[in-house]
Amino acid sequence: MLKVPQHQVAGHMAKNGVLGPLVDDSGKFYKPLQNNDRGSTELSFYTSLAVPPSISSFFPAFHGTAVVPASDGSGPHTHLILQDVVAPYTNPSVMDVKIGSRTWHLAHSEDYIAKCMKKDRDSSTVPLGFRLTGVKDSVSSWEPSRTFLQSLSAEGVSLILRKFVSSAADSDRSDCDFAAEVLGAVLERLVELKAWFEVQTLYHFYSCSVLVVYEKEKGKTKPLVKLVDFAHVVSGNGVIDHNFLGGLCSFINFIRDILQPLPH
Amino acid sequence: MLKVPQHQVAGHMAKNGVLGPLVDDSGKFYKPLQNNDRGSTELSFYTSLAVPPSISSFFPAFHGTAVVPASDGSGPHTHLILQDVVAPYTNPSVMDVKIGSRTWHLAHSEDYIAKCMKKDRDSSTVPLGFRLTGVKDSVSSWEPSRTFLQSLSAEGVSLILRKFVSSAADSDRSDCDFAAEVLGAVLERLVELKAWFEVQTLYHFYSCSVLVVYEKEKGKTKPLVKLVDFAHVVSGNGVIDHNFLGGLCSFINFIRDILQPLPH
Incomplete structure (x- = not known):
């Protein structure tokens, strides 16, 4: 029995007769x-x-x-x-982050490049090196609009990230600890991923997303970081994916800033 | 007594009545x-x-x-x-590397962005995340043309980097050691610079270069890594310079590949 996924936050959705997953x-x-x-x-x-x-x-x-x-x-x-990476979760909170300050590559058509360039410049892709393409809290049903998410400023992204890991209930000390635990686990995985991107020259991942999933109910399934969407992957030809790596480092720095507030 | 610099490899040159340094x-x-x-x-x-x-x-x-x-x-x-960073050197070998896969930012004019975009796409800037803008060996007088340098492939960059650190004389074992020593010292500095770029959100350095200088005569002045050209620096506004960082990591990986040839 195939059904429409409940926790999809980005991409085409199989609703109202549209072709989707x-x-x-x-x-x-x-x-x-x-x-x-x-x-x-x-x-x-x-x-x-x-x-x-x-x-x-x-x-x-x-x-x-x-x-x-x-x-x-x-x-x-x-x-x-x-x-189905969210299958083990009861009430997953999901975030989709399209990584890179450029979503096109040189083998794309001029039309496609122009379309991407416009979207990259109009969204946070060029300034921040990534854009949030979907966020959903399955407990509170908080799901900001995609248009709003894609063009956030640095401050906006920081607020959304904080809200993403805070409990639906009012924040108290225990919620802060839990949020830090979730972010810490996500950060650890992103840093592992970064170490690979610093040396891997096999693939360049254009328009690819990092998917972050966690369960609000404490003590249940661990947070998860996955790469998704490989429709624009090209061969690295001996060069690291500096576009993805730069964007990933920028995203990592936002998380690190929330975890360790320091003057700078 | 002001005179024309002998070891300039990039930028406008004060020759034949042109305004230069x-x-x-x-x-x-x-x-x-x-x-x-x-x-x-x-x-x-x-x-x-x-x-x-x-x-x-x-x-x-x-x-x-x-x-x-x-x-x-x-x-x-x-x-x-x-x-004058090359002043302490008798016969400096100099390399100028314009870092980043994008040399423009959003506050530039549409005309300027279009001009940069064309140059970035036509050079190694977009594919490699940097372009070599000048190389000079003051002992052998080897000085490849700038046009040639800017659009090198990954293999081409690797060859130029090897030639840059190899002696003008035939390569023997002692030359290889010296080349590895020079590259190792440069790599160490670049990795220090990278660590700063992973966290600094003060500046975004567009169209800025890393200048690498070393002395062929063994045992003399140490290799040097400097940042130069800040005519297009803008405020980071709380975001890391993912564009410079990505390109810097790509350049670092070329040097690391030469120093530690590994299958990948």
Whole structure:
């Protein structure tokens, strides 16, 4: 039985007959394969992915493809079968962060580059090196609009990050401890990811997101950091992904600033 | 007595009546102050520069301004008086690397952004995150053309870096040791600089260069890493300079690859 995912915060959503991802009750996520370069790029990325074991945990598990009924009612459609990374959570809080100050690469068409450039300049992508593309608190149902999120200032991002990890209830000391614990765990994973990006020259990840997931109910499932969306991955050709790395470092610095408020 | 610098590798040169920098014999470098935003930006950068002591060594010392005869014969002109960083060297080898995959920022004019975008895409700036803007070996007089340098591939940059640190004579074991020693010293400084860029949110350095200087004659002056050209520095506003940091990490990775050849 395939159904519409409850905790998706970015990308096309399978609502009102639109083509979007589906999930089953065994923890699988069915992502419609796009009928263009993006589809083939993402499929070949997943089929050929070769990273150190410590790094593979940053990617959703891949279980091949399947032709299943499309969410838009258009009949059978090929889907990537991926790990549904939020499946272990009861009430996941989810944040999708598109990393990099540039979402295009040189092999893209002029039209596509111009479109991306405009969006990158109009959003926080150029100034901050990333943009928040979706945030959701499944306990309080807090879900700021995507348009609002994408063009936040530095101060705005900082506020959203604080709110994302604070409890839905009023903040008391124990909530602060929990928020720091969540952010600390996320930071630790992001720093591991950064160490890989400082040396890996296999892939350049354009328009790729870091997905942050945690459970508000204390003591339950650990926070999670995953990379998602590989429709614009290109070969690194011996060069590190300085665009992703720069944006990741910027995002890391926002989290570090919240954890360790210091004059600067 | 002001004269034309012997070891300048990038920027406008004071030759054939062009307005360019001058040096004196006391170790000072006179940079003509531009009569526009760039001039005022660079002057205010130097006058208000406030960085930790360990970081100030990455900047040329600043000694105010002076009105001296311009190199183009146009009469008295205001110059920034800076430290002539190559003065302690007898035969300096010099490399100028413009760091960042973007040389413009959002406050620039549309015309300027379009001009930079074209140059960034046509050079190694977008693909590699930096471009070599000048290289000179004062012993062998090797000085590749700037046009050639700016659009090098990853392999090309790697070759130039190797040649930059190899002796003018045939390479023997002792030359390799010396080259590794020079690159190791440069790498160490770049890694110190990177650590600062991972946290500093004071400045964003657009179109700024890392200058690498060393002496071929063994045992003499130590290699040097300096930041130069601050005509397009803007306030960081609480955000790290992800553009400079990404490019710096990319440049660091090229040097590390040469020092520690590993399969990847």
